[in-house]
Amino acid sequence: MRVNPDELTKVIEERIKSYESGEIKEIGWVMQVSDGIVRAYGLKDVMTNELVEIETSEGEKIYGIAMNLEEDNVGIITLGDYKGIKEGDKLVRTNRIIEVPVGEKLLGRVVNPLGMPLDGKGEINTDDFYPIERKAMGVVTRKPVDTPLQTGLKVLDALIPIGRGQRELIIGDRQTGKTAIATDTIINQKGKNVFCIYVSIGQKSSSLARTIDNLEKYGAMDYTVVVAADASDPASLQYIAPYAGAAIGEYFMFNGKDALVIYDDLTKHAAAYREISLLLRRPPGREAYPGDIFYLHSRLLERASRLNENYGNGSLTALPIIETQANDISAYIPTNVISITDGQIYLETGLFNAGVRPAVNIGLSVSRVGGAAQTKAMKKVAGSLKLDLAQYRELESFTQFSADLDESTKKQLIKGEKLTELMKQPQYSPMEIEEQVAVIYAANEGYLDQIPTDRIGDFERQFLAYLKENYRDTLNKIRESKDIADEIKKELNEAISKFLNVFR
Numbered sequence: 001m002r003v004n005p006d007e008l009t010k011v012i013e014e015r016i017k018s019y020e021s022g023e024i025k026e027i028g029w030v031m032q033v034s035d036g037i038v039r040a041y042g043l044k045d046v047m048t049n050e051l052v053e054i055e056t057s058e059g060e061k062i063y064g065i066a067m068n069l070e071e072d073n074v075g076i077i078t079l080g081d082y083k084g085i086k087e088g089d090k091l092v093r094t095n096r097i098i099e100v101p102v103g104e105k106l107l108g109r110v111v112n113p114l115g116m117p118l119d120g121k122g123e124i125n126t127d128d129f130y131p132i133e134r135k136a137m138g139v140v141t142r143k144p145v146d147t148p149l150q151t152g153l154k155v156l157d158a159l160i161p162i163g164r165g166q167r168e169l170i171i172g173d174r175q176t177g178k179t180a181i182a183t184d185t186i187i188n189q190k191g192k193n194v195f196c197i198y199v200s201i202g203q204k205s206s207s208l209a210r211t212i213d214n215l216e217k218y219g220a221m222d223y224t225v226v227v228a229a230d231a232s233d234p235a236s237l238q239y240i241a242p243y244a245g246a247a248i249g250e251y252f253m254f255n256g257k258d259a260l261v262i263y264d265d266l267t268k269h270a271a272a273y274r275e276i277s278l279l280l281r282r283p284p285g286r287e288a289y290p291g292d293i294f295y296l297h298s299r300l301l302e303r304a305s306r307l308n309e310n311y312g313n314g315s316l317t318a319l320p321i322i323e324t325q326a327n328d329i330s331a332y333i334p335t336n337v338i339s340i341t342d343g344q345i346y347l348e349t350g351l352f353n354a355g356v357r358p359a360v361n362i363g364l365s366v367s368r369v370g371g372a373a374q375t376k377a378m379k380k381v382a383g384s385l386k387l388d389l390a391q392y393r394e395l396e397s398f399t400q401f402s403a404d405l406d407e408s409t410k411k412q413l414i415k416g417e418k419l420t421e422l423m424k425q426p427q428y429s430p431m432e433i434e435e436q437v438a439v440i441y442a443a444n445e446g447y448l449d450q451i452p453t454d455r456i457g458d459f460e461r462q463f464l465a466y467l468k469e470n471y472r473d474t475l476n477k478i479r480e481s482k483d484i485a486d487e488i489k490k491e492l493n494e495a496i497s498k499f500l501n502v503f504r
């Protein structure tokens with residue numbers, strides 16, 4: 001790019017002027033502006049990712065991030081409406097990277113990725129600011145995941161458990177209940193001392209509004225922050241949104257608390273970054289994504305961690321969401337994120353349409369570290385459940401030949417069918433861990449065998465109501481001891497037998 005001598009003189013003059021006035025601030029000039037990308041000259045010492053202020057001729061201030069540092073110009077992504085920017089407008093360095101307000105004052109609020117309120121509830125008065133980009137905590141500061149993060153969903157807490165500080169991917173086609181799992185998990189954190197951050201990236205405003213409504217309806221906004229950059233926001237805001245969410249979560253983690261952050265969804269995040277990269281003329285790679293697309297998500301997800309006692313014992317759990325096309329989990333972005341996370345919850349359209357909701361494909365879903373954090377009680381009951389469901393999956397394809405099957409295979413199939421039915425759970429009805437243990441225990445002990453499959457939902461509901469009324473103590477014992485000792489088993493057996501006499 002050629003710089004003409006007039007422009008150079010202008011820069012030098014401006015520098016001399018600012019020196020005389022006593023404030024030394026590096027300034028530059030807009031050379032070109034298109035599609036939200038500003039090319040500027042004069043910002044010789046600007047740092048990568050530094051925030052710069054663009055002053056338009058109308059006196060408006062627009063912020064941007066220096067992304068491309070080239071020999072004779074700087075490529076800047078603008079963080080707002082860039083329509084007012086003209087060639088020749090002034091840019092000023094800020095010597096800072098972007099920061100967001102953090103802290104408990106944000107709870108219950110909906111903010112954009114710069115921390116500005118979007119909910120019309122007034123200013124957020126906080127003195128704490130965190131940079132949106134931060135190097136993930138090192139290995140000496142961490143400890144293994146050892147505490148469960150209860151989702152309140154039987155199928156997850158029993159079979160694909162998540163631990164505090166873990167990164168578990170939620171992956172599936174569109175409309176398979178990905179957001180539903182995330183919101184149910186947030187709703188279940190009520191009273192469990194986990195602060196939640198829901199980051200919405202590139203979603204329709206209507207979907208976001210529905211999610212916020214539901215969080216409010218179930219009282220979850222009291223401990224939740226929503227960071228939103230919807231589909232109509234510029235790609236630059238969508239790009240920084242998850243980093244801002246991570247920074248808000250880190251505040252809680254560094255202060256010894258537990259936090260949960262949901263990135264909904266990283267597919268759109270990758271697309272926003274691709275848009276920015278192409279406009280910045282970075283070389284495109286596979287599927288036109290830039291070469292550092294892996295780093296985009298790995299540096300984000302590495303920030304989720306479980307700190308050890310010397311660092312305050314806090315944790316940040318991340319649940320990123322990825323949308324697949326036609327169930328293809330081996331596509332570029334999905335495989336990247338699968339390899340970064342500690343497991344995935346795989347949702348399937350086929351199951352969803354067949355009424356198995358949450359539509360978790362148990363065979364393809366794993367949690368690589370959460371098992372270590374599962375309570376003893378859950379571990380004991382989930383063990384045989386896993387085995388029965390795995391056997392059921394193997395035999396499932398034979399169901400069409402049911403007439404020719406031997407007795408034991410038929411029995412296995414029926415049991416599997418009942419367990420699958422038991423794993424179903426409606427939205428917005430998270431269950432406490434002791435309730436989950438009790439119903440799964442009943443299933444393991446074969447009590448469901450006498451109940452027709454279409455009545456399993458009724459059985460579960462009525463049985464839990466019965467337990468709460470007549471066996472509160474037993475439930476409390478499971479919760480407190482986190483185990484299911486022989487004495488508790490005896491009480492449960494007694495409860496189930498008595499309940500079956502009154503079950504209609």
Ligand SMILES: Nc1ncnc2c1ncn2[C@@H]1O[C@H](COP(=O)(O)OP(=O)(O)OP(=O)(O)O)[C@@H](O)[C@H]1O
Pocket residue numbers: 172173174175176177178179180181207323357358425426427
């Ligand atoms: N467990 C469930 N029981 C009943 N309905 C459910 C359940 N989970 C999700 N749904 C319904 O399925 C629909 C899709 O759910 P959701 O919006 O969570 O899916 P998604 O995969 O996040 O979709 P999108 O592709 O729009 O992001 C919603 O209408 C939701 O109410």
